[in-house]
Amino acid sequence: MAIHTLAVLVENSPGVLARVASLFSRRGYNIDSLAVGPTENPKVSRMTIVLNLEGHALDQVSAQLFKLVNVIGISEMKDSDSLKREILLVKVANNAANKEVASKHKAVISDETTTTISIEAVGQSFEIEALLADLKPNEIRELVQSGLVALERGASTLADRTLSTMGTANESDPNSSTADYQN
Amino acid sequence: MSKMNGAQSLINALEAAGVDVMFGIPGGAILPAYDPIFDSKIRHILVRHEQGAGHAATGYAQATGRVGVCIATSGPGATNLVTPLADAQMDSVPIVAITGQVPSAAIGTDAFQEADIRGVTMPVTKHNYLITDPADIPRAIAEAFYIASTGRPGAVLVDIAKDALQKETTFNYPKNVSLAGYNPVVEPKQSAVLDAAALIAQSKKPVLYVGGGVIKANAAKELMQLAEITGVPVVTTLMARGAFPDSHKQHLGMPGMHGTVAAVTALQKADLLITLGARFDDRVTGKLSTFAPKAKIIHADIDPAEIGKNRHADVALVGDLKNILRALNPATKAALAKSAPDLTPWLNEVYGWRSKFPLGYDKPSDGSVSPQNVIERIGKISGPDTIFTAGVGQHQMWASQFIGYEKPRTWLNSGGLGTMGYAVPAAMGAKVGAPDTTVWAIDGDGCFQMTNQELVTCAINNIPIKVAVINNESLGMVRQWQTLFYNQRYSNTDLHSKRIPDFKLLAEAMGCVGLRCERPEDVDKTIEAAMEINDRPVVVDFNVHRDAMVWPMVAAGTSNDDITVARSMAPVWDSQEL
Ligand SMILES: Cc1ncc(C[n+]2csc(CCOP(=O)(O)OP(=O)(O)O)c2C)c(N)n1
Numbered sequence: 034m035a036i037h038t039l040a041v042l043v044e045n046s047p048g049v050l051a052r053v054a055s056l057f058s059r060r061g062y063n064i065d066s067l068a069v070g071p072t073e074n075p076k077v078s079r080m081t082i083v084l085n086l087e088g089h090a091l092d093q094v095s096a097q098l099f100k101l102v103n104v105i106g107i108s109e110m111k112d113s114d115s116l117k118r119e120i121l122l123v124k125v126a127n128n129a130a131n132k133e134v135a136s137k138h139k140a141v142i143s144d145e146t147t148t149t150i151s152i153e154a155v156g157q158s159f160e161i162e163a164l165l166a167d168l169k170p171n172e173i174r175e176l177v178q179s180g181l182v183a184l185e186r187g188a189s190t191l192a193d194r195t196l197s198t199m200g201t202a203n204e205s206d207p208n209s210s211t212a213d214y215q216n
Numbered sequence: 217m218s219k220m221n222g223a224q225s226l227i228n229a230l231e232a233a234g235v236d237v238m239f240g241i242p243g244g245a246i247l248p249a250y251d252p253i254f255d256s257k258i259r260h261i262l263v264r265h266e267q268g269a270g271h272a273a274t275g276y277a278q279a280t281g282r283v284g285v286c287i288a289t290s291g292p293g294a295t296n297l298v299t300p301l302a303d304a305q306m307d308s309v310p311i312v313a314i315t316g317q318v319p320s321a322a323i324g325t326d327a328f329q330e331a332d333i334r335g336v337t338m339p340v341t342k343h344n345y346l347i348t349d350p351a352d353i354p355r356a357i358a359e360a361f362y363i364a365s366t367g368r369p370g371a372v373l374v375d376i377a378k379d380a381l382q383k384e385t386t387f388n389y390p391k392n393v394s395l396a397g398y399n400p401v402v403e404p405k406q407s408a409v410l411d412a413a414a415l416i417a418q419s420k421k422p423v424l425y426v427g428g429g430v431i432k433a434n435a436a437k438e439l440m441q442l443a444e445i446t447g448v449p450v451v452t453t454l455m456a457r458g459a460f461p462d463s464h465k466q467h468l469g470m471p472g473m474h475g476t477v478a479a480v481t482a483l484q485k486a487d488l489l490i491t492l493g494a495r496f497d498d499r500v501t502g503k504l505s506t507f508a509p510k511a512k513i514i515h516a517d518i519d520p521a522e523i524g525k526n527r528h529a530d531v532a533l534v535g536d537l538k539n540i541l542r543a544l545n546p547a548t549k550a551a552l553a554k555s556a557p558d559l560t561p562w563l564n565e566v567y568g569w570r571s572k573f574p575l576g577y578d579k580p581s582d583g584s585v586s587p588q589n590v591i592e593r594i595g596k597i598s599g600p601d602t603i604f605t606a607g608v609g610q611h612q613m614w615a616s617q618f619i620g621y622e623k624p625r626t627w628l629n630s631g632g633l634g635t636m637g638y639a640v641p642a643a644m645g646a647k648v649g650a651p652d653t654t655v656w657a658i659d660g661d662g663c664f665q666m667t668n669q670e671l672v673t674c675a676i677n678n679i680p681i682k683v684a685v686i687n688n689e690s691l692g693m694v695r696q697w698q699t700l701f702y703n704q705r706y707s708n709t710d711l712h713s714k715r716i717p718d719f720k721l722l723a724e725a726m727g728c729v730g731l732r733c734e735r736p737e738d739v740d741k742t743i744e745a746a747m748e749i750n751d752r753p754v755v756v757d758f759n760v761h762r763d764a765m766v767w768p769m770v771a772a773g774t775s776n777d778d779i780t781v782a783r784s785m786a787p788v789w790d791s792q793e794l
């Protein structure tokens with residue numbers, strides 16, 4: 034088992050999320066999380082897909098994904114060269130211990146009632162996990178997570194690489210391990 | 217720019233895409249499109265079932281290399297196309313399906329005859345569209361034809377809401393199509409070409425493993441050049457029969473579950489597979505972990521996702537096979553000029569297997585007709601210019617084994633999906649695309665009962681195909697598995713079809729000539745009689761022995777090393793071959 038994060042630029046067309054989901058389901062790839070939203074280009078949406086791969090090479094997943102007509106570019110977001118963030122919102126009992134957990138993890142209390150507080154945290158996966166580990170499971174009333182989003186460090190952008198080569202056929206090297214597919 | 221409705225714009229777009237024929241059935245949601253069809257120069261062939269329309273489009277496409285087109289209404293019309301769409305997609309056949317959809321305001325309300333056909337067909341098409349604005353129709357059609365016919369060909373569906381067909385619009389057909397997310401790689405990397413050539417020049421036991429991609433890329437001539445430059449023996453998969461002449465001295469036949477001993481064994485013992493447009497399908501590889509264990513792999517394919525999917529490739533050549541071979545052939549020639557290994561021991565070995573274990577069959581001892589013999593004789597009498605289609609089952613395997621194919625696009629069958637009912641409508645489509653060519657459907661008595669209604673279409677529209685029903689009164693291939701793996705417990709495989717239906721009468725009722733053959737001595741006469749009939753479709757009911765089996769066989773999930781040439785009979789090897 035290995036966890037990989039893919040950033041996928043897709044055309045902002047109807048059904049594109051269904052196509053991606055259908056492909057993953059059909060080919061038996063496990064999705065840990067999928068976050069999708071608009072980008073700086075109104076015609077393009079970006080998906081961040083966290084995959085738990087067993088037996089399937091990342092290259093194969095990327096190649097299958099890239100066959101979707103609406104997929105414009107794919108890049109693996111490696112831990113070493115990307116920013117990765119998740120949002121956690123969690124509703125817990127209103128007590129000193131839980132407030133203490135929030136402040137220990139530099140999280141914000143965004144809502145408060147006499148019986149509950151809602152903690153808001155933004156961070157890397159391990160930070161979110163650490164915060165959750167400090168909360169007593171039986172005190173968690175409700176919990177929601179955004180799924181991971183990722184952005185490459187440095188000046189280069191996936192969209193730049195994609196747009197700069199758009200329209201020119203660009204052969205991907207199926208034997209290389211970097212799953213970077215653009216047109 | 218002149219105003220017209222969306223329906224007229226659709227028909228104009230299909231004309232602009234070069235469509236000359238389409239197969240379909242009208243209904244409420246698609247009805248606006250049928251009005252301009254009435255005046256169009258496109259020939260519309262009214263089929264009797266939408267599945268027939270889809271397979272006809274596929275047969276047309278496989279015979280001609282052009283995009284096949286089918287058209288249906290919403291709901292049940294559209295869902296009846298699901299099987300042929302999946303079939304065409306699996307075998308990489310370029311077809312476009314047009315379906316009517318309920319009016320856009322009704323979409324999502326479970327309206328009468330509403331089916332989310334875009335959702336339904338998403339996993340079985342290369343791409344699909346739902347069009348609700350008439351202005352989008354020409355672009356969607358242009359893109360659909362472009363996507364279906366380029367890269368790895370496939371099935372594309374365009375679903376159009378009824379109001380989009382009715383509303384006024386202007387017609388504006390795009391001159392060229394450019395899609396941000398779709399730019400198939402057609403030229404291989406030169407470095408990979410050189411690597412491949414170098415591997416070929418080092419190999420002592422190479423095999424050319426040829427798949428259907430060679431036919432799709434119209435690269436049979438280039439394949440022949442490579443074969444002759446290298447002298448390497450060739451195997452052609454079920455989808456590639458005809459890509460390389462069966463009569464050629466380097467041809468070992470078909471590999472796979474019912475392949476020849478020579479083809480299967482050559483792959484197993486090879487040190488290099490030069491894989492051209494083939495995809496290491498489980499019916500070829502048998503148990504994957506034991507497939508061609510000593511072989512390095514050169515894998516040439518237009519679809520980068522095929523590289524490494526089932527088997528690691530040592531050299532990957534991504535591109536159009538014609539371009540790949542045009543680059544590889546001179547590179548290989550140059551590499552061989554520097555150093556050419558002596559292939560003689562290997563060739564002696566593989567050609568030895570071929571002469572020692574030829575395909576064959578026993579004539580039934582009870583004097584009944586041998587199905588293999590019927591098929592072999594049809595092939596001989598009709599000759600190598602004939603287009604053959606097949607259903608799925610024993611008759612299909614015999615048709616792939618006992619007919620000699622000399623040319624591409626003369627053998628059409630459902631390889632990937634294994635769709636019973638393919639033969640008759642595909643033959644219809646092939647005959648429409650190649651009206652001057654004799655088209656024989658080799659069909660099973662089971663398959664024939666799934667789609668024979670299209671013989672009515674053939675009779676009415678002057679499409680004189682020939683159908684050989686290989687009537688073993690059973691779902692023979694399933695029965696064979698019951699014989700071998702289920703203790704001869706023949707659960708639900710007896711069709712009783714020597715009694716009911718009467719295929720001869722059925723044929724005649726559908727406006728065809730019906731013939732029957734029950735004795736071995738009548739086989740040639742009956743085929744010759746069928747060959748004489750060219751003004752109507754003809755159906756021959758060949759009553760054959762029911763217990764004939766397809767051999768050789770590699771049982772599903774087992775290793776190619778365990779090929780059997782007859783029941784529980786492994787080939788008897790010379791000791792030095794083991
Ligand atoms: C639509 C469909 N249903 C079921 C099957 C499973 N199947 C494969 S071969 C076969 C028997 C075909 O019988 P027939 O057409 O008489 O051919 P035969 O094997 O007897 O030559 C069946 C049922 C299939 N391939 N396709």
Ligand SMILES: [Mg+2]
Nearest residue numbers: 660661690692
């Ligand atoms: Mg049968």
